[in-house]
Amino acid sequence: MHIVQVGMEYDVLKENNKIANSNYRLLKENGIKTIEFMGSIGSGKTTLIIKLAERMRKKGLEVCAIAGDVTGDDDQRRMRESGLEAVNCNTGHECHLDANLVRKSLKDIDLDRCDAILIENVGNLVCPADFPLGADYRVVVISTTEGDDMVRKHHDIFLHSDVAILNKVDIADAVGVDPSVIVEDYRRLTGGLKTMYMCSARAEEGIDEIMSVLRL
Amino acid sequence: MHIVQVGMEYDVLKENNKIANSNYRLLKENGIKTIEFMGSIGSGKTTLIIKLAERMRKKGLEVCAIAGDVTGDDDQRRMRESGLEAVNCNTGHECHLDANLVRKSLKDIDLDRCDAILIENVGNLVCPADFPLGADYRVVVISTTEGDDMVRKHHDIFLHSDVAILNKVDIADAVGVDPSVIVEDYRRLTGGLKTMYMCSARAEEGIDEIMSVLRL
Numbered sequence: 001m002h003i004v005q006v007g008m009e010y011d012v013l014k015e016n017n018k019i020a021n022s023n024y025r026l027l028k029e030n031g032i033k034t035i036e037f038m039g040s041i042g043s044g045k046t047t048l049i050i051k052l053a054e055r056m057r058k059k060g061l062e063v064c065a066i067a068g069d070v071t072g073d074d075d076q077r078r079m080r081e082s083g084l085e086a087v088n089c090n091t092g093h094e095c096h097l098d099a100n101l102v103r104k105s106l107k108d109i110d111l112d113r114c115d116a117i118l119i120e121n122v123g124n125l126v127c128p129a130d131f132p133l134g135a136d137y138r139v140v141v142i143s144t145t146e147g148d149d150m151v152r153k154h155h156d157i158f159l160h161s162d163v164a165i166l167n168k169v170d171i172a173d174a175v176g177v178d179p180s181v182i183v184e185d186y187r188r189l190t191g192g193l194k195t196m197y198m199c200s201a202r203a204e205e206g207i208d209e210i211m212s213v214l215r216l
Numbered sequence: 217m218h219i220v221q222v223g224m225e226y227d228v229l230k231e232n233n234k235i236a237n238s239n240y241r242l243l244k245e246n247g248i249k250t251i252e253f254m255g256s257i258g259s260g261k262t263t264l265i266i267k268l269a270e271r272m273r274k275k276g277l278e279v280c281a282i283a284g285d286v287t288g289d290d291d292q293r294r295m296r297e298s299g300l301e302a303v304n305c306n307t308g309h310e311c312h313l314d315a316n317l318v319r320k321s322l323k324d325i326d327l328d329r330c331d332a333i334l335i336e337n338v339g340n341l342v343c344p345a346d347f348p349l350g351a352d353y354r355v356v357v358i359s360t361t362e363g364d365d366m367v368r369k370h371h372d373i374f375l376h377s378d379v380a381i382l383n384k385v386d387i388a389d390a391v392g393v394d395p396s397v398i399v400e401d402y403r404r405l406t407g408g409l410k411t412m413y414m415c416s417a418r419a420e421e422g423i424d425e426i427m428s429v430l431r432l
Contacts, residue, residue, distance in 0.1 A: 040257045041341055041369075042362030070342060070372070074365040093372065095311065095342035123362075123369070125257055126286060126311035126340055145361035145384075145391070146258030149290040153257075153339070156286070156309065168361075174390050175361070176418070202392070 016131050019099035023106065023134025030111040034119065035214055036133050038157060039141035041123030044167040046075045048141060048201040048210075049118045053084040055211055061115040066105045068097040068121050075120060096127040099134055116216070125150070129157040137214055139163045144172040144179060151185035158189055163197065163213055170200040232347050235315035239322065239350025246327040250335065251430055252349050254373060255357035257339030260383040262291045264357060264417040264426075265334045266298040271423065272432055273299070277331040282321045284313040284338050291336060312343040315350055332432070341366070345373040353430055355379045360388040360395060367401035374405055379413065379429055386416040 027034050037045045046067075053063045065086040067075040070093065079086035087108045089101055102119065109117065119135060121128045125142070132138065140161040142150045145168055151158055158164055164186055172179050179198060186196040197213060199206030243250050253261045262283075269279045281302040283291040286309065295302035303324045305317055318335065325333065335351060337344045341358070348354065356377040358366045361384055367374055374380055380402055388395050395414060402412040413429060415422030 040339070041366065042256065042258075042359070069369050071370070072365065072368045074368055095340070122342065123256070124311070124340060124342055126338065127343065143258070143361070145359070149288065150257065152288045152290055153285050154287070171387075171390055174387055 013130055016099045019103055020132040020134040023099055023103055024136075026106065026111070027117070027134060030114070032111060032114055033116045033216070034135040035116070035137045035139060035216075036119040036121060036135040037139050037141055038121045038125070038128045038161065039123070040125040040143070040146060042145065043123070043125075043141045043143040044201045045120050045123070045141050046078055048165070048167060048199070048207075049120055050079060050082040050084060051201050051204060051207050052211060052214075052216060053079075053118060054082065055207065056116060056216055057083070059216075061216075062113055063116045063118065064109050064114050066097075066102060066109075066117065066119045068101070068119065070094070070122055091122060095122055095124050096131050097121050097133060098131045102133045125154050125157055129160040132160075137162045139165060139214070141165045141167055142182070143168040144177045144182075145175050148177050148181040148185075151182055151189055155189060158186060163210075164194070165210060166196050166198045167201055169198045170203045170205065229346055232315045235319055236348040236350040239315055239319055240352075242322065242327070243333070243350060243352075246330070248327060248330055249332045249432070250349075250351040251332070251353045251355060251432075252335040252337060252351040253355050253357055254337045254341070254344045254377060255339070256341040256359070256362060258361065259339070259341075259357045259359040260417045261336050261339070261357050262294055264381070264383060264415070264423075265336055266295060266300060267417050267420060267423050268427060268430075268432060269295075269300040269334060270298065271427055272332060275432075277432075278329055279332045279334065280325050280330050282313075282318060282325075282333060282335045284317070284336050286310070286338055307338060311338060311340050312347050313337050313349060314347045318349045341370050341373055345376040348376075353378045355381060355430070357381045357383055358398070359384040360393045360398075361391050364393050364397040364401075367398055367405055371405060374402060379426075380410070381426060382412050382414045383417055385414045386419045386421065
């Protein structure tokens, strides 16, 4: 929602950053590792989170998720059906989570017994970039089904994230996309410094490497 | 971008609507039919626009496109390679086109000799809903690759659009999605009044029906 309510000087982004820093401190004080997943609709964030959480639980970690969406509880239900405890976080109209919404969701999580929190942002490859939530890592997930031009079109989110993942590589041929183009665009955007990790969350390919990259 | 610059009472949406109305009048005065395509990244908007424009040109219509994106000119280049004249419209940071950006793009189009304009909004299923541009029809394009929960998660854009299209139905099985779930959600959301049209733009299935629905 973009209506501008005025009357006082107010910098939404600065205020968000303040709350994000406070979230980060709260989570660290409780020894909780937090990872945020950003990415477009259908990029496979929910499936990836479910697969990572399964592996984390097998390691004996207590994991909880925050399922961000504009409306509905589809992702929360999918997570719960997989055995992952999840809090639903609807923005109502907004196209991204913000640190304050996450702060409220944290009240519904038993921070004492939680080891890790996986946050799924609203499906959107543009707006979440500006709003850090207080996580240890920001991960962007894209899918081969989105075409090969994602990195060229959306610099911001790739530059604002710590880790980039290309999902659904198993159906790249079916959708006529060459993953190497995307990976090379990302390498170039990050000055040759960073690698995009490839996986198929549904086919369980590449998940172990992502566990290792995220130090889970 | 969501920084709020204040100092005067200002309703961004109202101002946008004013310019959208003015765009609509300008286009009507020039006898131009305009259709806006909204939808997520990778939903297939560009391919659908290219296929519709090919058919329109065969009917003897002069067509031009406005290719909206945050950065880059990938869509404009694809359109031009197909023989479709296209103006690039980068938002720079914003997650949606607005009526003023479209107004500026119209200056680069010869309105005297143009019969129809196809506008591709930025890939985003949330933000464009609030910003009409002045088109005759607003069309939302979703893809089976996005999952079966799009309608349940994003009421606004479906309620703000005139026509809804489900693309990539040819690979629904490959991505494990049942199109009938999406179609039924849309029917329910619109009080049983509206039908979602199915197509595969890449496989050229269902395009003629869309031509007819959009009265092209």
